[in-house]
Amino acid sequence: MLDPDTGSRAVLSDFGNSALGSLGSDPVGVVALDPLTVFVIDQNAGSGQLGALFRVDPATGLRIVLSDFSAAAQGSLGAQPVALAVESFWQDFNRR
Amino acid sequence: MLFAVSAATGARTVLSDFGNAASGALGDSPIAVAIATNGEVLVLTDRGGTGDRGVLFRINATTGMRTALSDFGNAAQGVVGPSTSGLHVSAAGEILALDSDGGTDGRGELYRVHPVTGMRTVLSDLGNAAAGPIGVRPEDLTMDAAGRGLIVDLDIGTTARGAVSRVDLATGARVLFSDFGLPAQGALGLTPIGITVVRDSDAIFANGFE
Numbered sequence: 001m002l003d004p005d006t007g008s009r010a011v012l013s014d015f016g017n018s019a020l021g022s023l024g025s026d027p028v029g030v031v032a033l034d035p036l037t038v039f040v041i042d043q044n045a046g047s048g049q050l051g052a053l054f055r056v057d058p059a060t061g062l063r064i065v066l067s068d069f070s071a072a073a074q075g076s077l078g079a080q081p082v083a084l085a086v087e088s089f090w091q092d093f094n095r096r
Numbered sequence: 097m098l099f100a101v102s103a104a105t106g107a108r109t110v111l112s113d114f115g116n117a118a119s120g121a122l123g124d125s126p127i128a129v130a131i132a133t134n135g136e137v138l139v140l141t142d143r144g145g146t147g148d149r150g151v152l153f154r155i156n157a158t159t160g161m162r163t164a165l166s167d168f169g170n171a172a173q174g175v176v177g178p179s180t181s182g183l184h185v186s187a188a189g190e191i192l193a194l195d196s197d198g199g200t201d202g203r204g205e206l207y208r209v210h211p212v213t214g215m216r217t218v219l220s221d222l223g224n225a226a227a228g229p230i231g232v233r234p235e236d237l238t239m240d241a242a243g244r245g246l247i248v249d250l251d252i253g254t255t256a257r258g259a260v261s262r263v264d265l266a267t268g269a270r271v272l273f274s275d276f277g278l279p280a281q282g283a284l285g286l287t288p289i290g291i292t293v294v295r296d297s298d299a300i301f302a303n304g305f306e
Contacts (some may be wrong), residue, residue, distance in 0.1 A: 002215075002242060002300035004293075007260065007274030009282030012301065029236070030303045033292040040303055053101055058301075067106035075108030078099065085129045085137070087100070087157060 228270025
């Protein structure tokens with residue numbers, strides 16, 4: 001996490017630390033919907049290394065795998081997802 | 097492939113298959129995605145289009161139908177870009193796109209893309225040292241609460257560990273904002289590749305491979 005004024009950094013979640021949740025491999029994209037909801041896409045994480053979408057708690061750094069792109073039970077398989085966006089972003093924004 | 101993922105369950109559905117011509121112009125190597133203020137999905141591809149230089153698509157969020165908005169190989173739409181990489185839409189609907197190999201000496205270039213015509217305008221040439229630190233591998237961008245661009249570069253900064261540059265979008269001037277090789281600014285980073293700004297708190301998140 002970067003301070004918006006100074007650029008100083010603090011580690012929010014170490015994807016190599018299993019105490020914080022499922023391990024990551026190559027996190028390549030991040031979107032923060034609000035201060036409480038951060039999503040990270042990893043192109044090689046997940047049960048079959050086909051990629052995974054993580055939800056990260058910014059307060060604790062704890063991670064959960066929201067969508068495992070190797071898991072057919074969650075839908076079509078993926079292969080190295082590289083980017084993400086949140087569809088409701090502007091809908092929520094415009095309601096404010 | 098563009099997936100829609102349920103934020104509640106993680107279930108995935110294919111929204112748009114870039115290899116399916118029935119959904120519109122074909123795409124190749126989608127690399128960035130953003131949501132336009134009208135609800136459309138914007139996807140930037142690294143390949144495809146004229147000269148295989150990449151295309152910015154508008155995609156209907158319900159049907160998945162694609163329309164090419166800006167062909168980065170089409171000089172009639174502005175400066176030709178060799179390798180697209182990042183995409184951002186501002187609250188005002190402004191579309192910013194990044195080309196990691198464009199500009200002077202292929203150091204990268206930041207564009208504004210007109211949301212209707214797809215015309216590209218250069219905002220900052222990352223190879224122009226007179227405008228600030230030059231780029232090496234710029235990969236992603238966002239905009240801060242003050243309307244300044246933030247560009248994350250994998251290989252600039254102290255010992256080439258990566259950094260975030262801040263860009264004045266009116267002048268193109270850049271300053272090094274967070275140097276991931278500089279301990280005085282906090283924990284060291286390495287090859288940061290993604291960046292986002294939290295809408296309500298202005299906090300900035302960046303992530304990287306290591």
